[in-house]
Amino acid sequence: MAIDKNKTEKLIQDIDDVFDNFMFSLTPPARAFVKRSVMGPAIDEIKHLISESRPPVLFILGRSGHGKSSLVNALANKHVAEVGDVKPTTSSTVPYDISFPERYSSWQIVDSRGIFETTHPDGAVSENALQTVSTDIVKYKPDVIMHVVSATEVRNLAPDLRHFRRIYSELKEKTGMSVPILVVVNKADTLGNPREWPPETYSHKAALIRETLDYLADEALQVRDKKQIDLHTSLRGFITDDESYLGIIPTCALEGEFWNIETLSFFIGKHIPLNTLLDFYQAQNRKNFLRQISSHLIERFSKIAGGIGAAPIPIADIAVLTPLQLLMIMTIGGLSCREFDQETAREYMAAAGVNIGMALGMRSAAKYLLRLVPVGGWALSGTIASTATYALGKSAESYFFGGKLQSPDYFKKEIEEGK
Ligand SMILES: Nc1nc2c(ncn2[C@@H]2O[C@H](COP(=O)(O)OP(=O)(O)OP(=O)(O)O)[C@@H](O)[C@H]2O)c(=O)[nH]1
Ligand SMILES: [Mg+2]
Known part of the structure; x- marks a missing residue:
């Protein structure tokens, strides 16, 4: 109840x-x-x-296969979104409601499925795709945006983050809207040897995760200041002073191997409006x-x-x-x-x-x-x-x-x- x-x-x-x-x-x-x-x-x-209180609107951004749907499932603590290896056929934003009837709660998920696949030959996200995302943000008014990037692709996809940051800044200036955004560095388990898991047990894996987070913060996004979310360890992610990306959080959203999902949930809870908290937490x-x-x-x-x-x-x-x-x-x-x-x-x-x-x-x-x-x-x-x-x-x-x-x-x- x-x-x-x-x-x-x-x-x-x-x-x-x-x-x-x-x-x-x-x-x-x-x-x-x-x-x-x-x-x-x-x-x-x-x-x-x-x-x-009303359902929180969670906007999920990122390339196909990086674990957007898996993350929704991990956060929801139940199977609510389709997970698969099938490439998306349409590139459009798909909004859907998840209801948790037994918990009197619901969420609205806005999944920008496939949009980032409309790419240039050199692999960069097209300006068109970015504009679509921008329009969708205005349309769906999310309470939080999660930009999901597979940990092993962070170096390749750093330009995605910078492009999106630029588009978002323009949007902010134009509309005055301000949505908290975080980078979710998913598939942290696949850095190095996937069998070495969890990182608390394998120091080498922990070092790889730290290196990835540092690269993302210091080089790709060049944030001036970052603070550990967990005071005892830098492994669980950072809060940054970046104007767009407020947090960088590593996760594993593979079923059965969930890791650091609670930190993600906690971070989202800290940033969404008070009147969405009940639905957000009660559902979980x-x-x-x-x-x-x-x-x-x-x-x-x-x-x-x-x-x-x-x-x-x-x-x-x-x-x-x-x-x-x-x-x-x-x-x-x-x-x-x-x-x-x-x-x-x-x-x-x-x-x-x-x-x-x-x-x-x-x-x-x-x-x-x-x-x-x-x-x-x-x-x-x-x-x-x-x-x-x-x-x-x-x-x-x-x-x-x-x-x-x-x-x-x-x-x-x-x-x-x-x-
Ligand atoms: N090892 C590992 N695999 C993961 C993780 N998260 C997701 N996967 C796997 O990655 C594949 C793609 O995951 P999805 O959640 O469907 O990815 P998506 O971003 O929703 O993809 P699209 O819907 O195509 O845009 C699935 O086989 C998942 O099981 C993770 O943290 N670690
Ligand atoms: Mg999906």
Whole structure:
């Protein structure tokens, strides 16, 4: 299971009702403040991340046979694109949707299949082909462009990259659009002896990959600065300061031998818009990435909760925060591939030691949350509110993602001890 966007509206409505019910104790100005400055932003955050989320558009560029389709399959973690050795007969861009119904997600792939084969006798890409790609970028408005080059061909095909960079710069100037582009150095396994794999085991293979990446960055693209994506090793690729090619990532997309696909996925996730992240990561069923969205959400929600400290009249009752916290817990559960509903919040609460009967509605569930994070004091300060929300979120995250429940108290202490 996963987060079903279509259910979000209803859930937000429910939470809003719960919230209205919790407002009795507040004066009208305080009520208006909490609604405008706390609940509003929290709901907007969920809308932005979930109900307004849309499929990412991934544009794949590169010569035939270099592994464009294989990469799509590797990223998707399932067979979605045709892989083969058959030369393309038509040179046109083929857009297609991949849907992941069980994960309520989809992607749009734009495969520039064959376009780069319309070449001059000397092997260079024709100006015509480049213009076609340029038109297609305007037409399909991709969120990211992957330029796939087989590792063994990097030296031969360096001009492709430079030509494309030129065309892209012109396009950028003309239209103002800015799409992150990365070079995927695929078939890294075929450098040298293909049987020496993976490169973590064979230092010679690792050296060949490094050499190829360095050549690409320093000589072919002449980037001024490049940083390792993984601080421990240069083997997993670079982030560059190039105006077009933001990343250089080696991969193996051969089925059964996948390598460094997670780095690629992570890099794409860093560069696509926030409202495409849910579809992008949820489709892949990669829990560690969904956990990052969850962490981002917890931080946002605790910051929003902290806003309560700025209320014109001190707000004494932390209960006003519980609808927000309930929404947060349900979303964290949803991201971890539970159902996106109150059952999920109930499951966490039961695990944390607050067993609420099945018959009780959302309002009671929210009330019971208070037992999990007791806070003292007569007025709710911003710090208390954000700490309590953070601790609760982290505790839910440990339960849904870590498989081992840590109490909110544990995280509260961590914050108080300044960790
Ligand atoms: N050894 C190795 N083979 C790969 C890798 N990626 C793809 N291949 C193989 O390369 C061949 C071509 O892969 P495709 O994914 O079909 O290439 P493509 O770029 O989509 O080709 P077109 O659709 O013709 O433009 C297939 O036989 C793949 O199995 C890789 O990382 N390593
Ligand atoms: Mg293909």
